[in-house]
Amino acid sequence: MDVKTAIATKRAVREFKNIPLSEDEVSEILNAGRRAQSAKNRQPWHFIAIRDKEILKSLSELGSFAGHLAGAAMGVAIITPPQEKRFSILFDAGQSAAYMQLAAWEMGIGSCPATIYQPEEARQLLGFPDDLHIYLALSFGYPLHETNSRPAVVKTGGRRKFDDVVHFDRW
Amino acid sequence: MDVKTAIATKRAVREFKNIPLSEDEVSEILNAGRRAQSAKNRQPWHFIAIRDKEILKSLSELGSFAGHLAGAAMGVAIITPPQEKRFSILFDAGQSAAYMQLAAWEMGIGSCPATIYQPEEARQLLGFPDDLHIYLALSFGYPLHETNSRPAVVKTGGRRKFDDVVHFDRW
Numbered sequence: 171m172d173v174k175t176a177i178a179t180k181r182a183v184r185e186f187k188n189i190p191l192s193e194d195e196v197s198e199i200l201n202a203g204r205r206a207q208s209a210k211n212r213q214p215w216h217f218i219a220i221r222d223k224e225i226l227k228s229l230s231e232l233g234s235f236a237g238h239l240a241g242a243a244m245g246v247a248i249i250t251p252p253q254e255k256r257f258s259i260l261f262d263a264g265q266s267a268a269y270m271q272l273a274a275w276e277m278g279i280g281s282c283p284a285t286i287y288q289p290e291e292a293r294q295l296l297g298f299p300d301d302l303h304i305y306l307a308l309s310f311g312y313p314l315h316e317t318n319s320r321p322a323v324v325k326t327g328g329r330r331k332f333d334d335v336v337h338f339d340r341w
Numbered sequence: 342m343d344v345k346t347a348i349a350t351k352r353a354v355r356e357f358k359n360i361p362l363s364e365d366e367v368s369e370i371l372n373a374g375r376r377a378q379s380a381k382n383r384q385p386w387h388f389i390a391i392r393d394k395e396i397l398k399s400l401s402e403l404g405s406f407a408g409h410l411a412g413a414a415m416g417v418a419i420i421t422p423p424q425e426k427r428f429s430i431l432f433d434a435g436q437s438a439a440y441m442q443l444a445a446w447e448m449g450i451g452s453c454p455a456t457i458y459q460p461e462e463a464r465q466l467l468g469f470p471d472d473l474h475i476y477l478a479l480s481f482g483y484p485l486h487e488t489n490s491r492p493a494v495v496k497t498g499g500r501r502k503f504d505d506v507v508h509f510d511r512w
Contacts, residue, residue, distance in 0.1 A: 173447040176344050177373050177440055197503075202348050204506050206439065209456060210406075213501050218508045225510055235381075249512075253428055257476050258456060260428055264435020268377065269348055272443065276344040285380060285429060297512040305428050330384050332368075335375050337389045339396055341420075341468040 171276045180272065183280025184238035186311025190221065191243045195277055199310060200246070202273030206266040209258035215266055218247040218296050220307075225295060229307060232292050236284035236307070243279075243311035246270065247286075247296055252303045260305065267308055280313040342447045351443065354451025355409035357482025361392065362414045366448055370481060371417070373444030377437040380429035386437055389418040389467050391478075396466060400478060403463050407455035407478070414450075414482035417441065418457075418467055423474045431476065438479055451484040 191199075200217055208214060220226055221244050229247070230239035239245045248267060250259050271281045284307050286292050292304045362370075371388055379385060391397055392415050400418070401410035410416045419438060421430050442452040455478050457463050463475045 171343055173342060173344055173347050173443050174369065174373075177376050177444060180376075180378070182378055198345065200507050201503065202345075204500055204503060205348050205351075207351070207353055207442070207454065209454065211499075213506070216506055216508060216512075218510070218512060220510050222510045253424070253431070257424055257431055260424070260431035261435035261438070261454075261477060264432035265439040267432070268436040268439035269443075271378070272344050272440075273348060283378065283380065283432075295511075299512070306432060328382075329375055332372065332375060335384070335387055336371050337387060339389070339391050339393045340466075341387075341389060341470070 176272050176275050180275045182282045183313045184282045184309065185314035186241050186243055186280065186309070187314050189243065189312055191279065191310065195279060196244060198277065199270050199274050203246070203266040203270040206262070206269045208262035208265065212262070214250050214259050214262055216249040216298070216302065218249060218298070220245040220247060228295050229292060232288040233284050233286045236286065238282055238309045239284055239307060241311070242309035245307050245309055247292070247304055247307045249298045249302050249304055251301065253305070263305070267306070270308060274310050278312065279310055281308050281310045283308050347443050347446050351446045353453045354484045355453045355480065356485035357412050357414055357451065357480070358485050360414065360483055362450065362481065366450060367415060369448065370441050370445050374417070374437040374441040377433070377440045379433035379436065383433070385421050385430050385433055387420040387469070387473065389420060389469070391416040391418060399466050400463060403459040404455050404457045407457060409453055409480045410455055410478060412482070413480035416478050416480055418463070418475055418478045420469045420473045420475055422472070424476070434476070438477070441479060445481050449483065450481055452479050452481045454479050
């Protein structure tokens, strides 16, 4: 799938089939995140790839809209230094997350980011060091519904119009 | 170009040929950013697409490593609410930036993010509203050197090893 098509067709997927991802698919997704560009090439991320169902269920309860993690074939917790260190950390985390999601989409695997609102509970659950933080995790899995590209669904995930978003040369 | 190849081959490009991008290329890049996923589909971004050489030159002087903007065929200033509002703003800005850069790369167009360290000067230059902020801008243009995928260059932009970045189930 070319990049243009992947970007144009990608939809948020929050319901997944109960089938695992292959080891190749898992590696492909994680390597995509690992290869993302970052400020000064710092790569300020660790990824905890979670396939254990109990851990996924527990993590899904640590954010208001994170419930979709419970049904994911894989969750990826993005672990970074705290945002206070520099604003590029979350920007770069977003770049790596976009790479992972597009790489997954090319393989027919859906995804959705989830905000983690209880980072200390997540630290207990996942065991990452005190000097690092979790802001978000991603769900991955084969879409439960084949209908995710229906116009009705597209509409609910609609984007602001080009002229509302883009300015030329000055605001 | 498929997504996997785009991600595997993409390199940071900071030196550009002195030729403009076509209107189609400009639209393709900006639409890619516009289509990115974001928390609650808030799309917390405006893009100022800058092709005016004087504005690019001035913007390039507002960050320590932003010099490459001066030679870009197009700069894209990413304008968002301030990060203090919620941490997903910079994460989502990063997702949109990754989409723009991958869409460009598919067309043979290189790119590089630049951190803007003097946001108030940038506001004067670009005229965006007081309640919004600029953290980063992206340079786009055709690579000056065809040698960006040489091993030597790849090495300087090397990535941390898989096992250093990825953990399974728990840290």
